[in-house]
Structure formats: C-alpha cells, structure tokens
Amino acid sequence: MATLTIDGRSVTADTEQTILEAARAAGMSDIPTLCWYPKLPIVGNCRICLVSVEGQGKLLPACATKVADGMVVHTESHAAVENRKGVLRLLLERYPGDHLRNGGRIGPRNEFEQYVVRYGVVPTAVELRDLPLRHGDERPGDPMIRHDMSTCILCTRCVRACEDIQVVGVLDVGQRGEHTEIIVGADGDPDKAGCTWCGECVRVCPTGAIFEVMPRERFAPEKIRHPERTVRSVCPYCGVGCQVDLHVANQTVARVTSPDIELNTPNQGSTCVKGRFGYDFPQHHDRLTKPLIRKGWVKDGGRWVWRGRTGANRRGGPWQTIEGEGQRPKPAGPPRAVGKAVRDLPLLERVDLDIRDRVATPSSWYEPFREATWDEAMELVAHELSRLKRERGGNALACFSSAKCSNEENYLMMRMFRAALGTNNIDHCTRLCHSTSVAAMQRALNTSAASGSMREVEHAADVIFIAGANTTESHPVFGAAIKRAHERGATLIVADPRKTELAGRADIHLQMQPGTDVALFNGMLNHIIAEGLENRRFIADRMHDFDKLRDSVRSITPEVAAKITGVPADRIREAAEIYAKGPNTSTLWAMGLTQHANGTDLVTSLLNLMLSCGMIGRWGAAMMPIRGQNNVQGASDVGAIPFVYTDYRSVKDPEIRAEYARAWKVPAESLSLKEGLMVTEIVKEESGVRGMYIMGENPIISDPDIAHAEHWFQELEFLTVQDLFLTETARYADVVLPGSSFAEKTGTFVNTERRIQVAHAAVPTPGSARGDLDILIELSNRLGLDTPFTSAPDVMREIAQVTPSWRGVTYERLEGAGLQYPVSTPESPGTSFLFDDRFPTADGRGIFVPVEYAPPVELPDDEYPFVMNTGRQLYHWHTGTMTRRASGLDQREPTPIVEVHPDDARQLGVQDGDLVRLTSRRNTMVSSCRLSDRVARGQVFVPFHFREAAANLLTNPVLDPYAKMAELKCCAVRLEPAHVAVSD
Numbered sequence: 001m002a003t004l005t006i007d008g009r010s011v012t013a014d015t016e017q018t019i020l021e022a023a024r025a026a027g028m029s030d031i032p033t034l035c036w037y038p039k040l041p042i043v044g045n046c047r048i049c050l051v052s053v054e055g056q057g058k059l060l061p062a063c064a065t066k067v068a069d070g071m072v073v074h075t076e077s078h079a080a081v082e083n084r085k086g087v088l089r090l091l092l093e094r095y096p097g098d099h100l101r102n103g104g105r106i107g108p109r110n111e112f113e114q115y116v117v118r119y120g121v122v123p124t125a126v127e128l129r130d131l132p133l134r135h136g137d138e139r140p141g142d143p144m145i146r147h148d149m150s151t152c153i154l155c156t157r158c159v160r161a162c163e164d165i166q167v168v169g170v171l172d173v174g175q176r177g178e179h180t181e182i183i184v185g186a187d188g189d190p191d192k193a194g195c196t197w198c199g200e201c202v203r204v205c206p207t208g209a210i211f212e213v214m215p216r217e218r219f220a221p222e223k224i225r226h227p228e229r230t231v232r233s234v235c236p237y238c239g240v241g242c243q244v245d246l247h248v249a250n251q252t253v254a255r256v257t258s259p260d261i262e263l264n265t266p267n268q269g270s271t272c273v274k275g276r277f278g279y280d281f282p283q284h285h286d287r288l289t290k291p292l293i294r295k296g297w298v299k300d301g302g303r304w305v306w307r308g309r310t311g312a313n314r315r316g317g318p319w320q321t322i323e324g325e326g327q328r329p330k331p332a333g334p335p336r337a338v339g340k341a342v343r344d345l346p347l348l349e350r351v352d353l354d355i356r357d358r359v360a361t362p363s364s365w366y367e368p369f370r371e372a373t374w375d376e377a378m379e380l381v382a383h384e385l386s387r388l389k390r391e392r393g394g395n396a397l398a399c400f401s402s403a404k405c406s407n408e409e410n411y412l413m414m415r416m417f418r419a420a421l422g423t424n425n426i427d428h429c430t431r432l433c434h435s436t437s438v439a440a441m442q443r444a445l446n447t448s449a450a451s452g453s454m455r456e457v458e459h460a461a462d463v464i465f466i467a468g469a470n471t472t473e474s475h476p477v478f479g480a481a482i483k484r485a486h487e488r489g490a491t492l493i494v495a496d497p498r499k500t501e502l503a504g505r506a507d508i509h510l511q512m513q514p515g516t517d518v519a520l521f522n523g524m525l526n527h528i529i530a531e532g533l534e535n536r537r538f539i540a541d542r543m544h545d546f547d548k549l550r551d552s553v554r555s556i557t558p559e560v561a562a563k564i565t566g567v568p569a570d571r572i573r574e575a576a577e578i579y580a581k582g583p584n585t586s587t588l589w590a591m592g593l594t595q596h597a598n599g600t601d602l603v604t605s606l607l608n609l610m611l612s613c614g615m616i617g618r619w620g621a622a623m624m625p626i627r628g629q630n631n632v633q634g635a636s637d638v639g640a641i642p643f644v645y646t647d648y649r650s651v652k653d654p655e656i657r658a659e660y661a662r663a664w665k666v667p668a669e670s671l672s673l674k675e676g677l678m679v680t681e682i683v684k685e686e687s688g689v690r691g692m693y694i695m696g697e698n699p700i701i702s703d704p705d706i707a708h709a710e711h712w713f714q715e716l717e718f719l720t721v722q723d724l725f726l727t728e729t730a731r732y733a734d735v736v737l738p739g740s741s742f743a744e745k746t747g748t749f750v751n752t753e754r755r756i757q758v759a760h761a762a763v764p765t766p767g768s769a770r771g772d773l774d775i776l777i778e779l780s781n782r783l784g785l786d787t788p789f790t791s792a793p794d795v796m797r798e799i800a801q802v803t804p805s806w807r808g809v810t811y812e813r814l815e816g817a818g819l820q821y822p823v824s825t826p827e828s829p830g831t832s833f834l835f836d837d838r839f840p841t842a843d844g845r846g847i848f849v850p851v852e853y854a855p856p857v858e859l860p861d862d863e864y865p866f867v868m869n870t871g872r873q874l875y876h877w878h879t880g881t882m883t884r885r886a887s888g889l890d891q892r893e894p895t896p897i898v899e900v901h902p903d904d905a906r907q908l909g910v911q912d913g914d915l916v917r918l919t920s921r922r923n924t925m926v927s928s929c930r931l932s933d934r935v936a937r938g939q940v941f942v943p944f945h946f947r948e949a950a951a952n953l954l955t956n957p958v959l960d961p962y963a964k965m966a967e968l969k970c971c972a973v974r975l976e977p978a979h980v981a982v983s984d
C-alpha cells in the first residue's frame with residue numbers, strides 16, 4: 001500500500017493503482033478524462049488528465065501513472081489547467097462548437113463540451129478555421145446506430161469498447177495524421193464487419209459522435225438530454241437479466257441506457273441490441289388498449305350466455321391458419337447494406353411481398369370481437385371460470401402463466417388457480433425451455449437452479465464447457481463475458497452441431513451430430529476414468545452410485561463415441577482431459593441440450609461428467625443452465641408449475657398444503673393434492689381441459705405441433721388471453737384483457753444466476769389497458785379469494801412469508817444489485833454460489849444416474865435427408881410478439897429464413913434468398929433460404945420467431961418421459977426449391 005497526498009488530502013491506495021484510480025476511490029472524481037474509461041485498456045493518449053506531481057519535472061497522466069508512497073499530487077495546478085486548455089483548444093480545432101461561443105448559451109451537450117465550458121475555452125468559429133471538420137463512416141440508413149464523425153475527438157473509447165468489452169472489433173482507427181478517422185470494418189459495412197448492434201460504442205462515446213437513431217427521430221434534443229425521469233428496470237428479454245435505465249419523455253420510453261459500468265449489476269454497463277433498442281414495441285399501433293369480448297357473448301337475465309356460432313366455426317375468424325400462412329410465398333431476406341433502410345424502400349408491386357409492417361395485427365383479426373368495459377370483461381371471465389369449475393371440476397381449467405411476467409404476477413396467478421379454482425393445472429414456457437434440466441438436476445442433486453454466477457465464469461473459470469447454447473445470440477451480454485474470459489486465457493470447449501460464434505472461436509469445437517450428446521459425454525467420461533482423472537475425493541465424499549456409472553460408460557470408448565457423434569476420437573480425448581484437469585471448469589448448457597425427447601437424459605449425462613470431475617461448489621466451477629426468458633427462473637420459483645408451490649414444495653404433501661391454505665385463508669381441502677398437467681399435456685384432447693387462461697404466452701406459435709394446437713384451442717369452451725397484442729393465440733379467445741408491458745410495471749424478476757432484481761414502472765399503461773397485477777388482484781377477488789394487495793411489494797411480503805429461501809427478501813433490500821437466493825433471513829447477503837460442502841438431498845450427497853445413448857426419435861433417411869434444428873436469432877425473441885414490433889430489431893431480421901449449407905444449396909439448385917419448401921413427416925412450409933456454413937452439411941436451421949414460416953409446424957411433438965419436453969431440436973426434413981404460385 002502507498003500513502004500519498006492528492007490536493008492536500010491524504011489517501012491510501014494499492015501500489016498497483018493509478019493516481020486516477022486512487023483519487024476516484026477516495027471520492028475525488030474531478031480529474032478530467034477523455035480517452036480513459038472504466039474497465040477499458042489504458043491508452044493515455046488524450047493528455048487531458050495530466051497532473052502535477054511534486055518533484056517531477058513534467059506533468060504526468062493521472063490515468064496511466066501508478067501511485068507511490070509519499071507522492072504529492074496537485075490535480076488543478078496552474079500547469080495542469082493550462083495543459084487542459086491547450087488539449088481542448090486542439091480538439092476544438094476540428095469540432096463544430098459554434099454553439100459554445102458567445103457565452104455558450106445553449107450549454108454543453110455532452111461530456112467533452114462540459115470540459116470545454118469548465119475550463120473556459122472558446123472555440124474558433126468554424127468558418128474561420130483552416131482545418132475542415134473531421135469525418136468517418138456514417139452508417140447512413142442504419143435503423144439503430146449512426147455516426148456524425150464531425151464531432152469525433154478520436155479518443156478511441158468506442159474502438160476499445162467494441163474490441164475489449166464486446167470482443168467484436170467492428171470499429172478501428174483508419175488513415176493517419178490529420179486524416180485519421182474512426183472506420184467501420186474495411187468498407188464501412190457494419191454487417192460485414194460483424195457488428196451486433198449492441199450499442200456499446202454509443203454508451204462510451206463522450207461527444208455523441210456515435211448515436212442512437214430512434215430517440216433523435218422521435219424527440220427533441222432537449223427531451224433526450226433532460227428526460228422527465230429515468231427509471232431503473234430489467235430488460236424484458238433473456239435470462240441474463242440486464243438492468244436498464246428507461247428515460248421518459250412525453251410519458252413514453254424515449255431511450256434506454258444501461259447503468260454505470262462500475263455498478264454491481266449483472267450486465268456491468270452493457271446490453272445487447274434487444275435490451276438497448278428493442279424498447280418501442282409497447283407503443284406499436286397494434287397495442288391493445290381496451291378489453292375485447294368475442295361477439296356472440298350476451299348478457300341475458302343477469303347471466304352471460306353464448307348466442308354466437310356453434311360447432312367448428314365457433315371460434316373462427318377471417319384469417320389464415322398458421323398452417324395456411326406457412327404455404328404462402330415469402331419475401332427474401334432483408335436488404336441490409338448501408339444506405340438501405342427498410343422503411344425507405346420503395347413500395348413493392350405486390351403488397352404481400354412487402355416486408356414493411358407485415359407482422360402487424362391484420363385488421364380482420366379484430367372482426368370477431370367487440371370492445372368491452374373492464375366490468376363486462378372481468379364479469380364474463382369470472383362467470384365462465386366459476387361455471388366450468390362448478391360443472392366440470394377444477395381440473396377442467398388450466399392456465400399458462402408467463403416467464404415474461406413478474407414474480408408477483410406469477411404468484412398471484414398460481415394462487416388464484418390453486419386456491420380459487422382448485423386445480424394445479426398451472427404451467428408456463430419453462431416446459432419448452434429447461435424443464436429437462438430441472439428434472440435432471442432434481443434427480444441428481446435435488447435442486448432446480450444454477451449453482452453459480454456469471455461473474456465467476458468470466459473471472460475465475462479455467463475451462464468453460466458449453467453444450468447446446470448459442471450464447472452470443474441468445475444471451476449476448478453473457479456471451480461477451482465468455483469471450484472476455486477466453487481472451488484472459490480460459491480454455492473454451494463448445495459442443496454444438498452448429499458452428500456458432502463461440503464454436504468458431506473455441507479451442508475445441510465438438511461438432512457432433514444432433515441428438516448424440518449422451519454418447520459424446522459418456523465417451524469423454526470413459527476416457528477420464530481410463531486415465532484416472534476423475535475426482536475420487538469428491539466422488540467418495542459427495543456422491544452415490546459411481547460404480548454403476550463407471551459400468552455404464554465402460555463400453556463407450558472415444559472410438560465408439562466417435563462413430564455415433566462424428567467427432568474424432570482424439571478430439572473427444574483432448575476435450576475430456578482439459579475438462580477434467582480444470583482446475584476450475586464451469587459447465588454451461590441451454591436449449592440445444594434440453595429441447596429433446598430425451599432431454600432429461602442428455603442433461604443427466606452432462607451432470608455425470610461434471611460431478612465425476614467434481615466441477616461444482618467452488619468459485620469458478622459453476623453449473624449453469626442458461627435460462628431463456630427474463631423470468632423463467634422466477635416463475636418456477638414462485639410455483640407457476642404443476643407440481644409445486646413456491647420454493648419447489650410439493651403440492652402432494654398435506655402439511656405443506658395446510659401451510660399455504662392458512663396463508664391464503666382457504667380450507668385446506670380446497671387445494672388439490674393432485675399434481676397438475678404440464679403445458680404439453682394440457683394441449684391434448686385427453687387432458688379434459690375445457691377452459692383456459694393464458695397470460696403473456698403465445699402457444700399457437702410455441703407449441704411443438706402448431707397445426708394440432710391451433711385446432712385444439714378452437715375447440716375450447718372458454719379462453720381468456722391477457723396480453724399486449726391480439727396474438728395468434730389471442731385471436732381465438734372469448735375475452736382478451738389488455739395488460740401491461742415491462743416499462744409499465746413494478747415487480748421482481750429472477751435471472752439465470754438466481755438473482756432477484758426489482759424493476760420499476762416508468763410509464764402508464766396506454767388507454768384503458770391495466771397492470772397485470774391489478775387484473776389478477778381484481779379477478780381473484782371476483783372469484784371469492786381474499787386478495788387484499790394493492791401493490792407488488794405487498795405481494796412480495798406474502799411470497800417471502802411462504803417461501804423459506806426468500807424469507808429475507810424485501811423491496812428495499814433488492815434495490816441496486818438485487819439478491820441471489822437463498823436469502824433466508826433479513827440479514828443474509830444472498831448466495832453467489834452453492835453446494836460448497838453438501839447438496840440439498842437428505843444425506844447431502846448427489847446421485848449418479850447412468851444413462852445410455854439412444855438415437856434421436858427421428859433420423860434422416862432417403863425421403864427426409866436433412867436434420868432440422870430450431871432456435872433463436874440475435875434480433876428476435878421467441879414468438880416475435882415483441883421484437884417483431886420493435887422497429888429497429890424488425891428491420892434487421894424482417895422475414896423468416898432457413899439456414900442451408902452452401903454445398904447443399906448448390907446441390908439443390910437454390911441460391912441465397914430463393915424460396916425453399918421444407919417438409920417433415922408432419923407438415924410442410926415455405927421459407928426463403930440463407931446460405932450459411934454455420935450449419936453442417938445435411939443440417940438446416942430454422943428460427944422459431946415467424947408465424948409466416950413457423951418452425952413448429954414441422955417439429956416432432958414426441959415428449960420426454962420425465963419433463964414432457966418436446967423434440968424441438970431434431971427432426972428429419974426434406975428440402976426442395978419451392979414453386980409457389982404467385983397468385984396464391
């Protein structure tokens with residue numbers, strides 16, 4: 001440690017710290033900086049931070065000079081101030097600063113100009129200067145980010161942020177001397193340069209030379225610079241749970257920024273393109289602002305009765321089914337090159353080929369409905385739910401809760417269905433996400449969540465093993481952290497049939513045939529045991545049944561695994577040894593592993609590998625199922641699943657039931673002891689379900705067999721949908737209740753690392769749309785369940801009361817970084833990693849569950865020679881309800897595509913953008929093809945965001961026996977050039 005004096009104040013600092021760091025740590029943050037930025041590599045080139053140090057003959061850069069014992073620093077010495085003025089004058093020579101002349105009445109517009117004003121430097125009028133203003137790549141027509149390089153001061157923060165935080169490297173410094181400028185790739189095309197539109201450059205730029213387009217197009221500069229308020233929220237998309245600041249102007253979200261990079265948030269200042277630019281969907285003209293009731297419902301003698309059409313047409317409408325839309329021709333992929341914004345394109349001759357706004361709710365979808373008052377709508381819903389319960393029993397009802405809604409909303413939904421309607425038929429999209437992970441983790445370790453934190457993967461893992469996760473597209477901020485870990489020296493191993501970005505940069509890419517993961521992991525384990533690399537101490541102290549596991553993998557040598565997976569045996573050996581030797585290996589997986597009809601076994605074999613090597617329970621050895629939606633973890637934690645109440649406490653246990661009955665003030669017998677049905681079981685004729693309530697989900701696109709699901713929903717007796725838009729599912733509803741978007745609600749959300757975070761409402765709901773929490777409170781009360789809450793914190797108090805591992809959670813404690821549960825007491829600081837000495841099983845030990853390789857249910861053959869894989873794209877989210885109505889995101893990926901390997905395309909005689917027909921054993925659809933070597937030959941990839949070419953028309957609805965997950969990642973298809981009649 002060193003003790004120094006800064007501006008007369010004694011400061012103690014680590015000798016590795018710079019003068020700037022020491023001053024900032026001591027709360028003296030006044031030293032001006034331009035090229036320096038927290039967490040970026042120090043370049044020390046702008047010279048504005050120079051300070052005087054006694055005994056030194058020259059000024060020293062505070063950002064690049066280490067402290068020393070006895071050092072005496074003057075940050076505002078005459079020499080330092082004169083130097084700063086000189087630096088600013090020099091920078092102003094190329095800067096359009098006329099508005100700062102004549103006393104600067106307009107005032108400073110950015111960080112750089114604040115220094116100009118602070119040091120009283122007056123810029124020369126632009127017309128009197130010798131040097132022209134600077135220029136550089138402008139990104140004309142870009143829907144989200146553009147440049148005005150006349151205000152660039154060449155601090156290079158953007159270049160370093162792109163390279164070192166996002167690890168992308170799109171921006172660079174081009175030319176030399178007075179011509180030096182910031183360039184985008186080799187030719188100004190961000191697409192070709194690999195830009196992901198994360199906006200990191202926007203965030204760090206001190207002058208606004210790199211700026212967001214949308215706020216400037218919609219609001220006056222003053223409104224952007226001085227928002228009415230800035231409210232902390234949580235991104236509504238993926239499970240990383242990035243915190244975001246919503247800037248409000250005219251009662252709308254005008255802009256989204258991320259919290260300070262130095263704050264302790266999961267995203268450490270970053271967001272991805274969805275978080276930063278995907279915020280305008282709540283203002284889309286499709287937004288529902290009044291409740292809708294299907295025409296045909298009338299009130300007769302005080303009772304609601306159906307007087308509309310009966311039979312198969314009861315729920316129809318003037319629209320095409322998803323199956324029908326799948327057959328229509330599609331516009332080719334988007335024009336993406338610079339200067340061609342989709343919205344600036346000339347109108348196409350054929351309207352059905354115009355990609356603009358074709359996702360908007362067609363006006364004909366509203367025809368079967370009439371607008372209603374809230375009283376009518378709520379009365380009808382309560383009436384029909386009560387009638388169905390009375391006439392057919394509670395189990396004739398079911399609900400899909402929502403992984404996009406808050407913990408409080410999910411809690412109220414499950415409370416209402418359990419306590420007022422007497423059924424456990426409550427589920428949500430976790431079924432189609434990580435239900436197999438939960439089943440496997442429960443079986444082996446009696447746990448349902450990640451053991452560790454994203455931070456430990458970034459900073460402490462020696463080896464990162466990723467199976468079936470396209471992290472840089474599906475969880476981009478975590479993906480960037482993994483890339484940073486790789487840059488610092490962690491070894492990256494990726495097991496994936498696709499050559500994803502991380503697979504491309506991995507030290508080892510295990511590119512196996514889809515669905516052969518069990519053989520791969522068992523082959524690795526075989527080699528680990530053969531080499532004596534298993535962690536014998538961990539196995540002896542912490543696990544059961546290793547002998548059984550060893551026997552089960554004895555015959556799966558790397559050679560045998562190589563034959564099944566297509567991965568060379570030597571590579572399997574190499575990966576196995578690196579994995580086992582760690583010393584700290586983190587194990588990550590996502591839907592590439594889970595969305596299979598044997599997903600529970602796939603995850604189990606990965607857990608066997610992980611536990612045999614003892615790679616859990618240490619900082620850096622994390623077990624991380626990467627969660628999909630932003631609250632899929634929380635929705636499960638608070639009991640929106642069919643088998644458990646909050647904290648995964650069984651609905652079958654009478655004592656637990658009694659506890660909840662007391663809390664909810666209902667007779668214990670009114671709560672069912674029978675486990676409910678899961679999503680994939682509910683949407684079946686034999687389920688007996690006749691009435692449904694769906695909050696914020698769109699199963700007609702996400703169900704594994706869309707054609708069947710669409711038919712099934714039409715046959716229901718009563719369907720309520722609570723959502724923002726008239727979705728593909730909502731168009732079949734009897735009542736549609738307009739709910740609230742993320743920006744309009746206060747509530748808590750749990751991210752992929754068990755972190756409970758609070759989001760605050762920034763803007764009011766539009767028209768007479770209502771908060772989701774409000775709707776559920778009123779409906780619960782109408783159904784006779786005492787629900788005395790008025791706010792989300794009220795609800796959280798009850799959740800904490802009935803949830804042992806959340807008992808110490810309060811809204812006050814969640815402000816800031818949030819808390820990672822367990823948080824069992826008001827004093828507990830939360831738990832960043834679990835299982836350092838025991839698992840939550842009866843005896844504290846885990847169990848090895850041997851699993852054998854079984855081929856995927858459907859293999860390619862002569863008739864269906866391709867393997868189809870489905871998943872997400874960077875710019876879209878799930879069924880596209882939100883992202884396809886976010887203008888910037890939509891412009892990046894406006895049309896459905898199928899990725900085909902260029903060699904396969906050549907053989908089929910199709911080119912980039914051509915229409916292809918995909919046919920599986922279940923259905924057929926047309927999409928336009930994108931040539932890509934990210935897929936291996938013989939494989940195709942179809943994103944599942946587009947109703948016009950819905951991937952799940954083709955997927956195989958066969959279910960995992962434990963978790964009832966469908967086989968979404970692997971089905972056999974045929975591919976052929978599509979000849980669709982243009983007049984179709």
Ligand code: SF4
Pocket residue numbers: 151152153154155156157158159182204205206207208209210
């Ligand atoms: S664009 Fe902004 S961040 Fe990049 S060098 Fe110029 S001023 Fe610095």
Ligand code: SF4
Pocket residue numbers: 235236237238239240241242267270271272273274275276474475476477478
């Ligand atoms: S990484 Fe996920 S949570 Fe973060 S901004 Fe992107 S979508 Fe949102």
Ligand code: FES
Pocket residue numbers: 032033034035036043044045046047048049050061062063064
């Ligand atoms: S901030 Fe120190 S040299 Fe630029």
